[in-house]
Amino acid sequence: MDSNDEFPAEVLRVVRDMLGGTTERLGIADLPGTVLFSGRDTLKRGNLYIMGLNPGGEEKGLNAIEGTIGQSLDKVQTNWNSYADEGYAPSGGPNELQRRIRSVFEALGADPRQTFTTNAVFARAPGVQALTQRVGSPWNLWWDHCWPIHQLFLRIVRPRVIICFGNGGPPEPSTFELLRLTNRTKPYRYNWPLVEDETAQSGKLHEGVELDIGEKAPFKCTVFGLPHPSTLVHSWPLNADAARWERVTRARALIVGWERESSASVAL
Numbered sequence: 001m002d003s004n005d006e007f008p009a010e011v012l013r014v015v016r017d018m019l020g021g022t023t024e025r026l027g028i029a030d031l032p033g034t035v036l037f038s039g040r041d042t043l044k045r046g047n048l049y050i051m052g053l054n055p056g057g058e059e060k061g062l063n064a065i066e067g068t069i070g071q072s073l074d075k076v077q078t079n080w081n082s083y084a085d086e087g088y089a090p091s092g093g094p095n096e097l098q099r100r101i102r103s104v105f106e107a108l109g110a111d112p113r114q115t116f117t118t119n120a121v122f123a124r125a126p127g128v129q130a131l132t133q134r135v136g137s138p139w140n141l142w143w144d145h146c147w148p149i150h151q152l153f154l155r156i157v158r159p160r161v162i163i164c165f166g167n168g169g170p171p172e173p174s175t176f177e178l179l180r181l182t183n184r185t186k187p188y189r190y191n192w193p194l195v196e197d198e199t200a201q202s203g204k205l206h207e208g209v210e211l212d213i214g215e216k217a218p219f220k221c222t223v224f225g226l227p228h229p230s231t232l233v234h235s236w237p238l239n240a241d242a243a244r245w246e247r248v249t250r251a252r253a254l255i256v257g258w259e260r261e262s263s264a265s266v267a268l
């Protein structure tokens with residue numbers, strides 16, 4: 001095995017074990033879905049951590065997307081990103097969601113094939129309602145199974161900015177809200193407060209967020225919640241809203257000049 005592959009392969013073995021469950025809780029490895037939307041070579045220090053809500057699409061029917069969450073770990077490529085290299089439209093080309101997501105990478109000056117990309121929860125479903133029908137509470141899926149894996153990924157990538165596709169509030173979960181509430185114990189402890197005048201359409205940018213990623217000290221970064229790329233047309237393009245574009249510009253400024261720390265060790 002190439003030395004450049006040894007660390008990602010070790011990480012994926014750890015993830016596979018975590019997906020398998022415990023004596024107290026069934027695992028999710030056999031559910032339809034996928035873990036990574038970028039190549040295994042993005043499992044390294046990086047300035048961005050891109051996170052959607054969950055893999056879309058159906059596992060049955062004419063346009064079925066086959067494979068389980070566990071099986072997806074056997075298919076991870078290099079120099080690849082699902083949004084850049086796969087065709088979601090029936091014609092085999094990019095669909096509107098892909099074009100919108102590609103515009104985010106472009107606006108941030110990021111190469112998608114070099115940017116760690118995943119989803120908050122790994123189970124496949126064509127929307128929140130279908131996801132709830134398939135797995136029950138997305139919140140429990142996040143707390144019990146997916147957040148611990150994100151903690152591992154965050155210890156590796158250590159991003160300056162986390163981009164969340166989807167920033168609406170309860171009762172429906174969004175990527176932004178799942179990350180904001182990583183502790184299920186009541187009374188709930190939110191990782192950062194909301195700002196009164198921020199809206200979903202204009203984006204929610206929070207600097208200095210402290211996340212518990214399983215280390216002695218909290219990990220500090222910026223979280224930027226964007227409207228979900230599948231939402232109404234008035235939310236896109238990014239520069240259609242002046243306040244949102246200002247936040248995009250701020251996020252880009254935060255990652256410009258970032259330098260990779262290649263010598264740091266990572267505890268799995």
